[in-house]
Ligand code: SF4
Ligand code: SF4
């Protein structure tokens with residue numbers, strides 16, 4: 001995690017609430033998309049654990065009111081995630097295409113991004129409060145895209161001979177990954193919390 005990571009959540013509020021008055025703020029989403037597609041082929045889901053404003057929002061704001069329950073395994077399945085990716089991206093693309101050519105196209109497209117940010121943040125907030133902060137991140141279309149583009153890159157490695165099975169790493173993992181059992185962890189968001197928590201220095205990237 002970077003030093004700036006805990007403070008990025010404010011951007012979510014600026015874009016999704018401020019954007020209702022200043023739709024141009026919605027174009028910030030394009031920066032997010034660009035960062036994701038530039039970083040993920042080399043670092044997998046690193047963006048999710050270090051630079052995503054919504055990731056920061058759920059980790060540092062929603063976690064304070066979260067019931068911290070288990071994230072349902074079905075939400076992690078690619079059988080669910082890939083259709084959600086195409087549904088949301090298709091819907092956004094459809095709305096943008098239908099807006100082009102009319103009056104105030106620039107502002108209207110900005111408002112489409114703002115609406116998308118607002119709706120997905122509302123879902124992330126509800127799921128994060130009721131289940132676990134990172135529930136949305138288990139099936140977020142941008143998380144799925146990063147997994148598909150670079151799920152094997154920059155892997156977390158466990159030195160099994162050092163591990164004493166204290167489970168401190170798994171207790172702290174915001175994605176609730178089975179760190180000791182899974183060899184490949186394509187949904188690891190590279191936040192580094194497990195590395196810091198391990199008393200035996202058994203984990204590293
Ligand atoms: S899964 Fe989506 S909302 Fe969560 S941190 Fe990644 S890009 Fe952001
Ligand atoms: S496995 Fe470690 S680095 Fe990956 S998401 Fe969990 S705590 Fe963060």
Ligand code: SF4
Pocket residue numbers: 158162163164165166167168169170179180197198199200201202203
């Ligand atoms: S925190 Fe370290 S020692 Fe404890 S279970 Fe995890 S890897 Fe093993």
